[in-house]
């Protein structure tokens with residue numbers, strides 16, 4: 294059993310309190326590889342931003358649970374080496390699907406876990422969420438729970454249809470589970486294909502898809518019911534068109550990929566939304582840079598040659614999100 298405090302990590306409690314009061318959101322970036330971890334830490338240090346590094350069940354299967362936990366510990370040491378005296382880094386389990394998985398992560402040094410029972414019947418979701426909260430709070434680990442279902446595919450988490458969170462349920466759910474933050478469904482979804490073309494309109498000038506707006510009315514209803522309570526948005530990649538274009542130009546095939554417009558995420562960040570999850574944009578930034586590099590240098594085969602521009606491209610994207618979308622820059626300490 295290792296406690297996250299011994300690894301130099303922090304939980305989300307203070308971070309979220311400040312973010313809600315200050316009208317900004319904390320970036321929650323998923324990671325699976327060393328290059329993603331390095332890019333996240335470099336971006337957070339350069340912008341003086343707190344950051345959540347999150348690990349999904351799929352990431353644990355891909356990279357190995359033990360390795361990821363040591364990478365997070367390494368991230369804290371790396372941030373200090375880069376000159377940040379007091380980094381605020383959270384190691385978070387994304388979409389824990391059982392009590393056992395959440396417990397395993399808490400016992401391995403995670404400072405925050407998500408239990409996602411959103412696809413279960415309401416009472417069942419409350420029961421297991423409560424069980425996770427009781428265990429986590431013994432170790433001062435914070436817990437995110439979810440109400441409402443997001444459409445889309447992310448690792449093992451998949452749903453065909455979305456159901457917006459019902460504002461009339463949130464007080465009962467938050468009170469009975471004791472959760473520290475609540476992930477809600479207001480129209481975001483996982484992956485690079487967040488909307489079907491028939492759900493969108495087309496910009497007549499560019500021919501690109503324009504997605505339907507997020508349900509801000511539902512968000513505001515929830516905020517009224519739970520004033521100041523930390524709200525989380527999953528599925529918040531914007532699927533930058535330039536990365537999609539680069540991928541397609543260099544042999545990829547991502548037709549009609551579409552994400553959440555950044556102005557809407559900026560607006561959400563100013564509300565009680567204090568954690569915004571971004572994974573697909575990092576995947577796109579990495580893949581675009583690698584495809585371009587390999588197409589332009591067909592004789593190169595040293596992974597460092599193509600992973601270096603991939604890491605740079607991800608770092609640029611993370612800095613952009615922190616500074617121009619979430620507004621968490623300069624918020625350390």
Ligand code: 13P
Nearest residue numbers: 484527528529530572573
């Ligand atoms: P994206 O697929 O939009 O990046 O969402 C990631 C996410 O919500 C992780 O939980």
